[in-house]
Amino acid sequence: MxxxxxxxxxxxxxxxxxxxxxxxxxxxxxxxxxxxxxxxxxxxxxxxxxxxxxxxxxxxxxxxxxxxxxxxxxxxxxxxxxxxxxxxxxxxxxxxxxxxxxxxxxxxxxxxxxxxxxxxxxxxxxxxxxxxxxxxxxxxxxxxxxxxxxxxxxxxxxxxxxxxxxxxxxxxxxxxxxxxxxxxxxxxxxxxxxxxxxxxxxxxxxxxxxxxxxxxxxxxxxxxxxxxxxxxxxxxxxxxxxxxxxxxxxxxxGPGGYARPTLREVAEVMLRHARLLGEWLEDESRGVIDFRKHVAWYTKGFSVGSELRRRLAVASSLAELAALLEELDLSQEWPVGAEGPRGRTSGKNRVALPDGWLDDPYDEAVLDAAEECAISGG
Incomplete structure (x- = not known):
């Protein structure tokens, strides 16, 4: 290989x-x-x-x-x-x-x-x-x-x-x-x-x-x-x-050659991730807010509780995020439920295409305003 x-x-x-x-x-x-x-x-x-x-x-x-x-x-x-x-x-x-x-x-x-x-x-x-x-x-x-x-x-x-x-x-x-x-x-x-x-x-x-x-x-x-x-x-x-x-x-x-983290180790990575985002955005609060979307992914499979998970997902400062993470049972080992698929899974969607797009695969015309609503990062 x-x-x-x-x-x-x-x-x-x-x-x-x-x-x-x-x-x-x-x-x-x-x-x-x-x-x-x-x-x-x-x-x-x-x-x-x-x-x-x-x-x-x-x-x-x-x-x-x-x-x-x-x-x-x-x-x-x-x-x-x-x-x-x-x-x-x-x-x-x-x-x-x-x-x-x-x-x-x-x-x-x-x-x-x-x-x-x-x-x-x-x-x-x-x-x-x-x-x-x-x-x-x-x-x-x-x-x-x-x-x-x-x-x-x-x-x-x-x-x-x-x-x-x-x-x-x-x-x-x-x-x-x-x-x-x-x-x-x-x-x-x-x-x-x-x-x-x-x-x-x-x-x-x-x-x-x-x-x-x-x-x-x-x-x-x-x-x-x-x-x-x-x-x-x-x-x-x-x-x-x-x-x-x-x-x-x-x-x-071999697969599994790297030891799976405990929840305490996961929490340390979460806090560092949020801190790095704040430094990159030059605004701690914006960094923590941007981090919110990662909370469910990081905590998947762990015993967290719906209310604490919700509070983690609305934290707006590093201090608040750190305090909430300390409320977790950080001794938890890596759970079986954390493995496998994550993220979006929707399928069989109708693809949005320009009018007549499928009529001629050899048409090389560039659509007017084709890039006007395309935003970097999205």
């Missing part, structure tokens, strides 16, 4: 990548994940909108700030206009804003797909090609990778065509989430699709994404599909230490 992969000049060892997640994979969360991994692997930013980047939107410029220890620095871009994508990539390369660029063609949320972006875009083959060509041309030698889904739905699968186009346009690697946009995060990920893509594009690394809840799942995916690496998303929500287990597994110590 491959123990490392190359993204241009960068070696990713073990071959484990943190998936970009809106509102989650900001600098504080990346810091926690990277520390548990001992600095190994690759940790990607939230989705950055190319138009917002070239216009130097203040929120976007904060989102692309990396901690000093983050090497390589990895940015995921979302865009639908080849010219704008090209400008954004050139800006990153010219101003040394990152060391690796990932392009988002997998986002299934309506505000993105209804404008022809994310997982809707690969259906338009010439437009996809134009975006990839502009990105690779503007990258100045920086590796450009792609993250995508199987397609819009089972009747409109695009991943094999998109994979071949990516190879032809000089993309460094492809990550495939084994679901369609219509599935969102429901059902089971199709690992066989990852294997088929690997067979179709042997020239470049293929990474698998979907239903990796443990280090054991990562090893099983690689054995089952022949993929070159894994991308971990929802499995690490409230569990940044999953990356320690992944490193242990790829180092041959």
């Amino acid at each position: 491959t123990q490392q992969l190359s993204y241009g000049p960068h070696t990713v060892d073990p071959p484990v990548v943190l998936a970009p997640m809106a509102g989650i994979t900001n600098a504080p969360f990346r810091t926690l994940c990277r520390e548990f991994a001992g600095g190994r692997g690759l940790f990607v930013s939230e989705m950055i909108t190319t138009r917002a980047l070239v216009e130097r939107n203040a929120k976007t410029m904060r989102l692309i700030r990396f901690a000093a220890a983050e090497k390589p620095r990895s940015i995921q871009l979302y865009g639908v206009d080849p010219q704008t994508v090209g400008r954004a990539v050139r800006m990153i390369a010219d101003e040394d804003l990152a060391d690796h660029i990932d392009l988002n063609f997998g986002c299934p949320v309506p505000k993105v797909t209804r404008r022809g972006g994310g997982s809707a875009l690969p259906y338009k083959r010439p437009l996809l090609r134009a975006i990839l060509r502009a990105a690779v041309a503007g990258a100045g030698g920086l590796p450009v990778t792609v993250k995508m889904r199987k397609g819009i739905d089972e009747d409109h699968l695009t991943y094999l065509d998109a994979g071949r186009i990516a190879v032809e346009e000089g993309v460094t690697a492809i990550a495939l989430h084994g679901r369609t946009a219509a599935q969102h995060y429901g059902g089971e990920a199709d690992w066989e699709a990852i294997a088929r893509l690997k067979e179709a594009v042997p020239e470049i690394p293929v990474l698998g994404n979907g239903d990796i809840w443990s280090a054991g799942d990562a090893l099983r995916m690689m054995r089952a599909t022949g993929c070159d690496g894994v991308v971990v998303g929802r499995g690490c929500l409230g569990r940044p230490w999953l990356f320690a287990d992944l490193v242990a597994a790829f180092d041959g110590r």
Whole structure:
């Protein structure tokens, strides 16, 4: 089994990548994940909108700030206009804003797909090609990778065509989430699709994404599909230490090679996460408020109680959060109920698409105002 992969000049060892997640994979969360991994692997930013980047939107410029220890620095871009994508990539390369660029063609949320972006875009083959060509041309030698889904739905699968186009346009690697946009995060990920893509594009690394809840799942995916690496998303929500287990597994110590934390240790990570968010946002209260969405993930499976869980989720200062955490029975060992799926699970959604989007897969016209409502991080 491959123990490392190359993204241009960068070696990713073990071959484990943190998936970009809106509102989650900001600098504080990346810091926690990277520390548990001992600095190994690759940790990607939230989705950055190319138009917002070239216009130097203040929120976007904060989102692309990396901690000093983050090497390589990895940015995921979302865009639908080849010219704008090209400008954004050139800006990153010219101003040394990152060391690796990932392009988002997998986002299934309506505000993105209804404008022809994310997982809707690969259906338009010439437009996809134009975006990839502009990105690779503007990258100045920086590796450009792609993250995508199987397609819009089972009747409109695009991943094999998109994979071949990516190879032809000089993309460094492809990550495939084994679901369609219509599935969102429901059902089971199709690992066989990852294997088929690997067979179709042997020239470049293929990474698998979907239903990796443990280090054991990562090893099983690689054995089952022949993929070159894994991308971990929802499995690490409230569990940044999953990356320690992944490193242990790829180092041959087996799944579970990293000891599961007690609730006291979880509480310490929670408080540090909230503190890092406050420092990053330069406002303690905003940091604690932003942290609220993580509470249920961190405490999943532990005996907490509904009232105390509610109070934790409305804390507004570090002191309040720390005091509430001390009310927990911190001696609890890691519970069986904390393993397995977490995060959103809805599926079989109708995909929001522009009018007439499915009429012609070879239409490369860029929609008017396609990026106006696409916000970095979302």
